[in-house]
Amino acid sequence: MSSPSPALKSTLLSRRDLDFQLYEWLRLDELTRRDYFAEHSRDTFDAVLDLCEQLATRYFAPHNKKSDAEEPTFDGEKVTVIDEVKQALDAFADADLIGMAMDSSLGGAQLPTTIAQAGFAYFAAANVSTAGYVMLTIANANLLARFGTSEQIDRFVRPMLAGRFSGTMALSETQAGSSLADILTRAEPQPDGTYRLFGSKMWISAAEHELTDNIVNLVLAKIPGGPPGTKGISLFIVPKYLVGEDGSLGERNDIVLAGLNHKMGQRGITNTVLNFGEGRFRPGGRPGAVGYLVGEPHRGLSYMFHMMNEARLGVGMGAVALGYTGYLKSLQYARQRPQGRPITAKDPTAAQVPIIEHADVRRMLLAQKAYVEGGLGLQLYCARLVDIGRSADSDAERQAASLLLDILTPIGKSWPSQWCLAANDLAIQVHGGYGYTREYDVEQHYRDNRLNPIHEGTHGIQSLDLLGRKVTQHGGAGLAELGRVIGETVAAARRAGGEAAELADRLDARWQRLVTITGELFADGDIEAAMANSVTYLEACGHIVVAWIWLQQLLACGDRDGDFYAGKRQAARYFFRVELPRTDPQLDLLAARDRTALDMRDSWF
Amino acid sequence: MSSPSPALKSTLLSRRDLDFQLYEWLRLDELTRRDYFAEHSRDTFDAVLDLCEQLATRYFAPHNKKSDAEEPTFDGEKVTVIDEVKQALDAFADADLIGMAMDSSLGGAQLPTTIAQAGFAYFAAANVSTAGYVMLTIANANLLARFGTSEQIDRFVRPMLAGRFSGTMALSETQAGSSLADILTRAEPQPDGTYRLFGSKMWISAAEHELTDNIVNLVLAKIPGGPPGTKGISLFIVPKYLVGEDGSLGERNDIVLAGLNHKMGQRGITNTVLNFGEGRFRPGGRPGAVGYLVGEPHRGLSYMFHMMNEARLGVGMGAVALGYTGYLKSLQYARQRPQGRPITAKDPTAAQVPIIEHADVRRMLLAQKAYVEGGLGLQLYCARLVDIGRSADSDAERQAASLLLDILTPIGKSWPSQWCLAANDLAIQVHGGYGYTREYDVEQHYRDNRLNPIHEGTHGIQSLDLLGRKVTQHGGAGLAELGRVIGETVAAARRAGGEAAELADRLDARWQRLVTITGELFADGDIEAAMANSVTYLEACGHIVVAWIWLQQLLACGDRDGDFYAGKRQAARYFFRVELPRTDPQLDLLAARDRTALDMRDSWF
Structure with a gap:
């Protein structure tokens, strides 16, 4: 057992560790005794994880550096994203993974969120930017599945599950980042029950591209006359293209890309400034972006928080995934890189030893291991609480899981964002000068991970x-x-x-x-x-x-x-x-x- | 006194703080009572600092982003660096700043190292990459001034002081980064007392460009037959172009640029892989890079450590400077950016307050202030020890200063590299999403600063x-x-x-x-x-x-x-x-x- 285990050949995640955490610790197979997950078994779980690892390795990892070096461009008309991103998203959708954790009644696989999150971690480790398009689509679909009408589900969620549409969440504005109470985008009610939106949104990921036939923006806006502050915020579906009753794509909606933000990392996913209602496109001949109210007026923020909480845990898992792959890559490097000699054996003519033999390098690897395996455990534990809530057969069990998940969510978002970034910092340090160059992967992981203490709160x-x-x-x-x-x-x-x-x-x-x-x-x-x-x-x-x-x-x-x-x-x-x-x-x-x-x-x- | 002090208008360093540290605390004006610094006064010190701030602001800061976005390129023949770098280096040299701290007998201004370091911090804050060319030249010239022959000083140091030549330090090799004992570059003695060098060097900053007429590489190599390990390392001057006795430039030396390394930050300064003795250039018709021994054979590492110690403190000051400018920029941002309301006053119709009014933002600013002003103090204290050593009139005083400087040097290098990087991390966080974009400066400072815990040890x-x-x-x-x-x-x-x-x-x-x-x-x-x-x-x-x-x-x-x-x-x-x-x-x-x-x-x- 002294040779490296085969699982370490993958530098995305350690499958051995995942198996330990999922089964030996969290006993996830026991979930299948519950009615809600009764269709599943450890075999189906394992098959999903195998599939995720394969697809992540084949379609997501290879263009990770390229999507960093060749970030999306905007020529004033169209956004161009490197071809590999679409191929990856199509492969993900074709494997029916977007609905991994959704109810089977909606066409989902009704897998535990825990398995879906573990599977998703492979994609985030392979390419966090490309995986971001998927994560937003899933979170968007989950929100609409819960709060949308059946007609909205048919029109928007099903095409997202099929990979034809993708999703975004459009909350922030230039003057309202952390302070959502201050959003100014307004939604004017129309006689036909739709709304027309006017205003501008900032920091909206994945809100413009040609990767899918349509983009389903979930937009926070204020209906004039509503209460001030967060109590007057409503939620709207504002698609890039209008969708007919038969699902066909109609007119271009009145949404204009004002520009792309250029980030330090996570460069492969477009980050946009969007203007609504400028009148450059005029659906039905009139300016204003057509929007469809989700749920009730003025309750938008509570619906969005459903998505936000999921997104926050998704951010935490993304941070873990980046930390994890950086750890495995620095471990591999430390085993292969000869440099120096043991502290007590300074014969300069002896061969140099692999740097993992230096205690301080092992310290840096052990710290990374503690951060990323601890962070993974935290995220899987939280995901399992979601599953317990979904499958509980008593209100008491559901409430206990919900209480615990509520209090753990800010930790699940922030702890990995801080400490798995610290892991990436150590991964660079283990690589020495090489780690600071773009020839190796770890500097990109560090830049990518630095977003996580900022976005989604x-x-x-x-x-x-x-x-x-x-x-x-x-x-x-x-x-x-x-x-x-x-x-x-x-x-x-x-x-x-x-x-x-x-x-x-x-x-x-x-x-x-x-x-x-x-x-x-x-x-x-x-x-x-x-x-x-x-x-x-x-x-x-x-x-x-x-x-x-x-x-x-x-x-x-x-x-x-x-x-x-x-x-x-x-x-x-x-x-x-x-x-x-x-x-x-x-x-x-x-x-x-x-x-x-x-x-x-x-x-x- | 409640309005921001005028000094804060500069976002490079706070002159008010510099003045406090230099005079109210370290009483640097008292140095002028010593013979060695008797030509100077606080007036000349102030004039130098004024000049440095002006030149840094005018010639270094404006192209900081551009030199990051448009890093040096190599077409196989020639390295191209954006024009602004040469203009900045020429302005620095024209102001006679390269010899700021050198003996007047060599044409230097014989200023205290403390003043030179404080002045240099302005340039590092403005543009750490362009300042890097200067820092290496100064360190190189200082080494040769101390250990070179008078003929070597005339031929190489004086042109560096005049800005016609620039300098490098070439220690590392692919297989020998931290472990210098393992360098393989060999220097073969020639009948005329020169040497011919063969081998390869890695991570050599500023070793290829067209910014100066010539590049003076200080190269560690082994003379065949010497002792193994670090005891067999000698130091050589290996110029890009040979230099005639009259100072005229001669043949191209046998040094070939094998490639440029592409880094996460500090992108504006070339970082090279150099091959010596490949025979593509053949000075005197024979392969091998012509080198001139510095000092005695096999004592090269001890000479180089003179430069290294200076370079290590220079790295520490560079880290401070990046931390400092990030702090001032985030302070400026926090005073101007309205977002949110006081924790105890949540009326959503009240105007938003500048984020500096939030205690947690003040915490992040105060931490930065503590790191960068503490780090600046550490560096100035160390520099003052150099000055005490230079001007001491007793061996006891010189030895005490030397002992203290020796033990503080690893701290002076590492502490700012860790904590002023942490300051840059907080500067990003204060900026929120904006701080993560390349539209603002702080993400670059963070990337630039991440090199400092790696290079120079x-x-x-x-x-x-x-x-x-x-x-x-x-x-x-x-x-x-x-x-x-x-x-x-x-x-x-x-x-x-x-x-x-x-x-x-x-x-x-x-x-x-x-x-x-x-x-x-x-x-x-x-x-x-x-x-x-x-x-x-x-x-x-x-x-x-x-x-x-x-x-x-x-x-x-x-x-x-x-x-x-x-x-x-x-x-x-x-x-x-x-x-x-x-x-x-x-x-x-x-x-x-x-x-x-x-x-x-x-x-x-």
Whole structure:
């Protein structure tokens, strides 16, 4: 067992680790005992993962560098994207993967979200930009499947599942990025029940291209006369081309591409500025982009948050995937690159050793392993909560899963965005100068991953969501539920005894302290001081949660021998020895309700 | 004083801060009492800084984005660099800045290195790639001025000072990056006392271009028959064109550009693969690149380390400069960008506030301020040690300065490379989505800065230098000297009382613990276990040293009022409250001589 396992031949993800996490730890095969997933078995799960790995390797990975070097161009009329992107999207759609996790009643495969996410991770690892087109389409389709009318589903969702249409989510505007309350795009009701939209959107990924026959934009806008702020936001389907009742494509809608944004990374996916209602296209002879209301007026943001939460976990998984592939590539490099000699054997005439023999290189690899396998575990755990909710046969089970998912979502989005980016940083460092060149892959992963702490709610926004909402809402029920499941793991580890019990004590001490501090933070009503530390709270909570994920993985190893389990145990040790203690000074700051940033004044900078 | 100070109008560096650090803290004007600097005054220092800011703003900053977007190209014959680079280099040379810090006997201005470094920081902030050509030329000229013959100085150094020639340092080879012992380039002695070089060099910046009449490569090579390893390395001048005794340019030397490396950042400076002795050019009709030995055979690495140490501090200052300009740009952005409303005032119809009013944005700005002003202080402090050494009138003073500079050099290189990169990361985050686009500057600063933990000795190499050499050599005299000067600051802070005394206690506690741990690390002779934690040691030591720098700056504020001093105090508080405590878990790991990475096995990954 001392030779590298065959799974490591793939530098996208480790299938051995995926299998461990899905089956030995999360026991995903047990989901198939539930009615909702009864059509499935581990065999179908495995077949899907095999397919995803194959397609990602064959159609997504090969053009990853090319789509970075040759980003989409706009000549004022048309956006050109390299051909390989369409081939990849077609291969994905032809394999019926867009509906992987959707209800079979809609033509989906009704697979667990956990399997769909694991499968999707292969595509994100292979080419996060091309995978982005798919992710947005899936999230869009899921939203409409839930909140759209059956007619909207027929007209827009089914073509998305077939790969003929693709989807976007159009929230932000130039003056309204994090602050959606301030959007200005307006939707004017028409006598026929449709709306006409006027305004501009910023940062909209995948909203212009020729990759699909049509683009289904989900657009937030305000119906004049509605309440101010977020309570007056409605959601509209605004397709690039109008769609007839028979599904045929009609007139071009009044949406104009004002320009493309040029990013540091994730360059392969178009990122657009869109103008609605400029009148350059005039459907029915009149200006204004034709839109169809989704659900009820003024409830758009709550519908969009359904998509946003899914997108946030998707962002987290994308960050994990980029971290994971960077880890595997730097591991491969460290095994092959000779440089230097052991610290205690400096005979300059001896052959150089592979750099993995240097302790500091192993440190950088072990840190990456701890981040990416911990991050993967976090994302799969969250996805499994979605599946439990989907298949629960009691409201109590559904509610418990929902509470837990709610409180874990900002962590599932932000933790991998921070630490799997840190993994990419280490992957570059392992490669040395080579890692800084575009000849190798890791610098692109680092650039690509840097988007993740920004989009779908910045790091700061996630921290406000966690501390300002998820922790306090429902009388603290989310935090209590998280405490309950952490307590279960701690109890199991104590029963297991030995090292697991020792690590459980360390986890429990931090968790209990966090709970105590959480109560004290708001005790005197100084919300400003409490919230000024929200990012510290998010980061401390995130590290404690991932320590818990690692303890679960350690327990799942049982007493099995072999390199794989030895590696899992060592990574768990690393996390508890090196990472978890980072939370102590953070908890000190929280306990003191540190005012340093709050007290800083503009004029002092 | 509540309006932004005029100095902030420049987004390169804050002149107000430079003035504070140079005069109110480091009392650089006192250097002019020494004979060596007696020709100078604060007036000449100020004039140089003014000039540097002007030239950097006028000639370096404007093409920073262009030199990133249009990187140098190689058509197989010639390297093309955008015209603006030559204009900038000519402006720099025409202003006689290359010899800023060189002896007047060589035609230099004999300015303090501290002033030269501060002035250079403007250029690095404006355009780190174009400034790189200058930095290498200066370092090359300094080395030859010290170790070259007077004939070599006349032939190569004087044209560099005049800007007609430029310089490089050619150490690395494909198989020998961090491990210089393994270089293979050989230098064959010729009857006329010259050498002929054969071999290949990798990662050589600025080694091919048409920006100057000639390129002076300083090349490490082995003379056949010498000792193995680093003890057999010699140093050679290998110019692109041979130079006649009258200084006229002669034949093309036998150096061929094998290709350019394409990097993630710092794209404006060529990075080359060079082949020596391929025979495509045949000076004197024979293959082999003509080289001139510098100093004695086999002592080349020690000469090169003179240049390397200077280059390492130059890298640190470059990292500071990139961090600093990113900080000022994100500060400017945060003052101008309206988004959201105060956490306690959520009326959605009220106007949005500038994001600097959000505590978390101020946190990100304050962290940047603490990193870049702390990093600048570290670099200026190190540069001042060079000046004390240059102007000392006793051996004891010179030796003390040299000991301190030796132990601070790996920190001066690595700390800004890590934390001013972290500042750039925060600068992107303050900009939100805009910061991720190439329309703004900060994403490029982040990419540019990512090189700094790699070149001129990686982060890991710096850690081995610190713990494996600088801390232990001369019976621990370097660490003792550092302890002595830290002790002076602690004593002064205790005398000052109040907050300074309190911070001094916190600093002293960590420093004393580090000293104790350092002694224990090697106590049982398990060098492997000690050195496996070298990066943790480097990082803990670096943070403690920068806390000391901040305490010095706090003391330099005295009891003066005003926004500037209030900001300094708040940044010092930030560093002590948020940053210094990060060292506690690091010190715990060192105290335990953590074996987690050391015990990890290749087969467990």
